[in-house]
Amino acid sequence: MPNESILSAEDVRLYYRTRRGTVKAVDRVSFKLKRGETLAIVGESGSGKSSLSRAIIRLLPRNVYAYDGKIFLNGTDIMKLSKEEFRKQVRWRKISMVFQGALNSLNPVIKVGDQIAEPLILHMRMDKNEASKKARNSLKQVGIDETFADRYPFELSGGMRQRVVIAMALITNPDIVILDEPTSALDVITQANIMNMLKILKKEKSLTYIIITHDIALASELADRVATMYAGQIVEIASAEEFYSNPKHPYTQKLMKSVPTLRGDKELESIPGSPPNLINPPNGCRFHPRCEYAMEICSRKEPPFFGDEDHPVKCWLYR
Amino acid sequence: MIKMILLEVKDLKKYFPIKKGIFGGKTYYVRAVDEISFDLDKGEAVSLVGESGSGKTTLGKTILRLYRPTGGKLIFDGKDITNLAPKKLKWYRRETGLVQQDPFGAMPPHFTIYRILEEPLIVNKIGDKEERREIVHKILEEVQLPPEEFTFKYPHMLSGGQLQRIAIARAIILEPKLVIADEPVSMLDASVRVDVLNIFRRIQEKYKMSTVYITHDLSTTRYFSEKIFIMYAGHVVERASTQEILNHPSHPYTQALFEAIPNPDPKNRFKLREVPPGEPPSLINPPKGCRFRPRCPIATEKCEREPPEVEISPNHFVKCWYPQ
Numbered sequence: 001m002p003n004e005s006i007l008s009a010e011d012v013r014l015y016y017r018t019r020r021g022t023v024k025a026v027d028r029v030s031f032k033l034k035r036g037e038t039l040a041i042v043g044e045s046g047s048g049k050s051s052l053s054r055a056i057i058r059l060l061p062r063n064v065y066a067y068d069g070k071i072f073l074n075g076t077d078i079m080k081l082s083k084e085e086f087r088k089q090v091r092w093r094k095i096s097m098v099f100q101g102a103l104n105s106l107n108p109v110i111k112v113g114d115q116i117a118e119p120l121i122l123h124m125r126m127d128k129n130e131a132s133k134k135a136r137n138s139l140k141q142v143g144i145d146e147t148f149a150d151r152y153p154f155e156l157s158g159g160m161r162q163r164v165v166i167a168m169a170l171i172t173n174p175d176i177v178i179l180d181e182p183t184s185a186l187d188v189i190t191q192a193n194i195m196n197m198l199k200i201l202k203k204e205k206s207l208t209y210i211i212i213t214h215d216i217a218l219a220s221e222l223a224d225r226v227a228t229m230y231a232g233q234i235v236e237i238a239s240a241e242e243f244y245s246n247p248k249h250p251y252t253q254k255l256m257k258s259v260p261t262l263r264g265d266k267e268l269e270s271i272p273g274s275p276p277n278l279i280n281p282p283n284g285c286r287f288h289p290r291c292e293y294a295m296e297i298c299s300r301k302e303p304p305f306f307g308d309e310d311h312p313v314k315c316w317l318y319r
Numbered sequence: 320m321i322k323m324i325l326l327e328v329k330d331l332k333k334y335f336p337i338k339k340g341i342f343g344g345k346t347y348y349v350r351a352v353d354e355i356s357f358d359l360d361k362g363e364a365v366s367l368v369g370e371s372g373s374g375k376t377t378l379g380k381t382i383l384r385l386y387r388p389t390g391g392k393l394i395f396d397g398k399d400i401t402n403l404a405p406k407k408l409k410w411y412r413r414e415t416g417l418v419q420q421d422p423f424g425a426m427p428p429h430f431t432i433y434r435i436l437e438e439p440l441i442v443n444k445i446g447d448k449e450e451r452r453e454i455v456h457k458i459l460e461e462v463q464l465p466p467e468e469f470t471f472k473y474p475h476m477l478s479g480g481q482l483q484r485i486a487i488a489r490a491i492i493l494e495p496k497l498v499i500a501d502e503p504v505s506m507l508d509a510s511v512r513v514d515v516l517n518i519f520r521r522i523q524e525k526y527k528m529s530t531v532y533i534t535h536d537l538s539t540t541r542y543f544s545e546k547i548f549i550m551y552a553g554h555v556v557e558r559a560s561t562q563e564i565l566n567h568p569s570h571p572y573t574q575a576l577f578e579a580i581p582n583p584d585p586k587n588r589f590k591l592r593e594v595p596p597g598e599p600p601s602l603i604n605p606p607k608g609c610r611f612r613p614r615c616p617i618a619t620e621k622c623e624r625e626p627p628e629v630e631i632s633p634n635h636f637v638k639c640w641y642p643q
């Protein structure tokens with residue numbers, strides 16, 4: 001069943017309660033993901049993309065106001081699982097995650113090898129020796145000599161620590177790996193090396209990735225499909241080929257034009273205004289105050305998805 | 320046309336001492352800037368590109384004399400400022416400006432925007448109250464923030480992009496001859512970045528300020544500068560006009576940078592990038608000779624000796640034994 005979705009989200013909501021009001025960080029988001037496919041979620045800071053990943057792996061802060069919708073993993077709705085069941089059956093075993101800036105949150109006083117082995121001991125109930133053997137193996141997989149298992153994080157460079165964090169996410173053999181800005185703190189050459197490694201791992205282990213990034217160019221390094229997120233909602237999803245050659249949503253188009261490129265004589269454009277606050281998002285289409293094509297209906301009514309199934313766009317222009 | 324040199328940097332060095340061991344022990348040095356030389360013309364915009372830890376920020380701060388150089392010479396407008404004492408540097412502070420990466424950290428939170436911009440005028444005893452008001456309003460208009468709307472706001476009420484424009488306004492309000500902008504847009508969203516860079520560039524051209532734009536992002540440089548300097552591990556390894564570097568990158572490190580930077584292209588996912596392995600060396604004990612040697616695909620024994628800086632075509636300098 002190569003074409004069946006491994007993960008499918010329907011109307012997922014994640015709202016936070018704050019003193020100023022309810023923050024609608026993820027607002028009725030739906031998407032499907034096929035096995036072995038990589039979905040990139042792009043958007044500016046504050047668009048809710050990190051919240052969406054936390055909603056999928058169910059690692060939530062305390063001030064959750066609403067968390068609902070359906071998330072099917074291999075056909076079962078994992079939103080129906082209890083906390084305990086989710087922890088035992090899904091998190092790390094089926095879905096794991098590389099957090100943004102995680103390379104800086106390695107425990108400074110625990111040897112790298114022991115930190116990688118920890119998920120196995122905690123989640124797979126493996127014995128220590130076996131887990132540590134596996135940890136050494138997974139270090140090799142991410143391109144680090146296994147002798148580094150006995151070193152402490154401060155003895156490793158930034159790129160190596162990022163590899164360690166990726167090894168931790170892979171060691172439980174998950175089906176899906178969420179990568180939240182996996183190279184944001186790294187230099188471009190190190191970034192390219194990590195991306196190369198992620199491409200190789202994906203092929204070898206037939207992994208399914210969800211990569212979250214603000215960098216549209218970087219997304220193209222992995223993505224088979226790309227989704228644009230704006231103000232808590234997905235506003236467009238398309239295959240990478242379609243997305244980069246024929247972006248439809250005015251926001252995606254603008255985003256594409258704001259990317260500086262090394263060569264060519266493209267004029268850079270900026271997007272007027274700033275992203276809305278998620279406590280009181282604009283009525284109708286959330287992008288309408290910044291949109292050059294805004295029509296009367298845009299400020300009044302929230303657009304549904306238009307266009308074909310392979311390239312849905314949440315915009316009235318495509319009615 | 321004869322170009323006028325504003326700043327001469329000659330064999331500039333900045334080492335930071337670190338002590339190992341509790342009782343003094345041996346002193347080591349982080350050689351963040353190691354024998355760098357170049358000239359900066361009046362009104363010229365230069366990009367200084369390098370990875371984190373390459374010494375680009377230290378070079379910027381040493382040029383501004385926020386650090387005292389360990390060696391070499393700094394000549395500004397014909398005057399030697401290398402070793403001037405802080406008290407004798409006041410005039411230099413007026414002639415220079417700095418824009419930093421994080422605009423939130425660079426603003427006093429309890430000052431209004433008006434006060435933040437007026438402060439340098441008061442300190443330098445410029446104009447009376449009314450004249451200062453005019454200058455502040457004019458500079459706000461230059462950075463495209465309507466004065467009536469912004470003067471009485473506090474920093475926390477502004478977005479990152481707006482605040483960075485205030486930082487630029489503050490840096491140029493005394494119309495300095497030299498401005499150093501250290502990663503001025505790297506904390507901003509892509510959509511805002513363009514705006515801030517464009518505004519900065521326009522002001523730079525209008526006031527003919529010499530500008531050093533420090534960045535890790537090679538792809539934004541051509542929108543800003545006439546020249547690019549590439550830094551690696553405390554050395555400037557290649558420098559030339561922006562067009563020349565983009566069309567004929569010659570140092571193996573510069574070439575690696577070009578290979579590493581993705582353009583948005585869905586075909587990227589089907590190929591691996593040919594980039595050198597490893598990471599930049601520690602600046603405490605850098606490799607002998609060429610510092611890129613351990614990662615360089617074409618290195619030979621010769622590279623264990625420090626390469627000279629050669630001019631491979633007019634005004635295109637490469638510090639490499641085998642420029643490509």
